[in-house]
Amino acid sequence: MRPFVYEQPTDISTAVAIASRFATDDDQPTRANAQFIAGGTNLADYMKLGVAEPNHLLDLNQLKEAALRQIQVTDGGIRFGALVRMGEAADHAEVNRRYPVIADSLRLAASGQIRNMASLAGNVLQRTRCEYFRETSWQCNKRVPGSGCAAMDGFNRQHAVLGVSDACIATYHGDFAQALIALDAVVHAEGGHGARKIPFAKLHRQPRDTPHVETDLAAEEIITAIEVPAIPWARRSLYLKIRDRESYAFALASAAVALDLDGETVREARIALGGVATVPWRAGAAEEALQGKKLDEASAGAAADAAFAGAHPRQHNAFKIELGKRTLVRALLETRDMKV
Amino acid sequence: MSQPSALSTNGLSRRKFMAGTVSAAAAAPLLASRAEATAPAAAQPKLRQPVITSLRINKQAYELSLDARTSLLDALRDHIGLTGTKKGCDHGQCGACTVLVDGKRVLSCLSFAVMNDGKDVTTIEGLASTDGKLHPMQQAFIDHDAFQCGYCTPGQIMSGIGCVNEGHAESENDIREYMSGNICRCAAYPNIVAAILQARGETKGA
Ligand SMILES: Cc1cc2nc3c(=O)[nH]c(=O)nc-3n(C[C@H](O)[C@H](O)[C@H](O)COP(=O)(O)OP(=O)(O)OC[C@H]3O[C@@H](n4cnc5c(N)ncnc54)[C@H](O)[C@@H]3O)c2cc1C
Ligand code: SF4
Ligand code: FES
């Protein structure tokens, strides 16, 4: 591992100032000299592997702003401080009551130990587990821009079929982000140019021809909170995750679903797909396909077909299209049948 | 007539021998006084400058001078000589390195030791009482034969305690789900679940 200077800023503006001092203008957070660490479950792993090489490690855990560690429930929704741990949010009574899809997505992720360590902001910013990205001897456009992509013709069973480009097909593996994008969450960030709000759907960037640009954040920008708007009917929501084993594994395919029903007719559907795309993936075409329809096996199937219409499989991951569709159909029908 | 083994002739088991070399090597980074320790840290931190870290491990205070890159796991094993906590994957995938930090189970391999400054760490060595009585979770693992090679066991026991205290050991299914971060290569899983069920009542809050 490359040596680094360890610092513990005690307020947000100091942390931003230190990070700014080491950042150049179009520096990506993941390539900057100074990088933030929260739970460390993603960054420490990548530092050990030589994939991340910060010279300065800024520990966010001593920041004194209390809201960073709070879950605030209001009439207008729920606000998660960036340093709240996954386990705490997963067990929170109001999160479970108002947004089962959020609680499920956290509970079904990682392990008890990791959920105690990992922060919510770190979770949404977790980097891909692409094997060729993790091992520095392979060609990888995300790790070394312009070097090529060993996954393209490699063993790409885990890779994405949606949102891919000729430069990168790495899956975004997080679960929580699927619930957030489905519910139109908003990210609060503070950086060198002050505070701003980012719609969750704009936080992650598709790889296109710059897969090393992973998010909309500047190198010195800190996520301070994630806000989920009030959606009373989101009590009818769930997260379905399909994996190689029953627990402690990333999704091969998953679906975050929330439904506003009038009897069996869909007034509004929210759908996001995990394990199959390069970024958190809102399935807008599937939502439209369901609007005003009676939700049954046939309409759910048609929505799933719409969700995967633009899929681009490679040699080993074509199974994800069928698996992803069946996952979505099951998730829709189970959500319909929820007793709320 | 039985032959004494190479290790028992000099009165040392392999385990004691290993632990002995480790703590001897660790004598250097263990610092004598706090004054000596804090002097360099007050200045602007520099690359490759050791970081002074205070940890309370099993209720005992330690002051360590560490390379900032040292994981909590390596600090425990290589600097303090507490080798009960095991290194399996070193990447957060197996749970062998599980310890309690401020009462919560975490993976010591993915935590830099310096990030635990001032925290309370409990390792497998800290569970038994001073008179040698085992923690109920340790006893339950013995009673249920909840291991074979034993390599994953310290992590399983620490994680089992965390799991119970988090309130996620209400049913067998619960235990299986919430213990899934601890891999057992010998597949002692049914016995591990039985052990946690047995220790559940006595472990709460312990
Ligand atoms: C074995 C294993 C299995 C896993 N399984 C799953 C799974 O099934 N589902 C799932 O969703 N996840 C899974 N994970 C990923 C895990 O959830 C993430 O590693 C974790 O959520 C990251 O949070 P952290 O606080 O530890 O982040 P860190 O490692 O501290 O940081 C991650 C990134 O976010 C940046 N960052 C952190 N906080 C901020 C902030 N406030 N502002 C700006 N930047 C910030 C850091 O600079 C870094 O780039 C798994 C991880 C492991 C090791
Ligand atoms: S898929 Fe993306 S992350 Fe994986 S090797 Fe190719 S460029 Fe790198
Ligand atoms: S050694 Fe830490 S999880 Fe495997």
Ligand code: FES
């Ligand atoms: S007892 Fe051998 S790995 Fe679990």
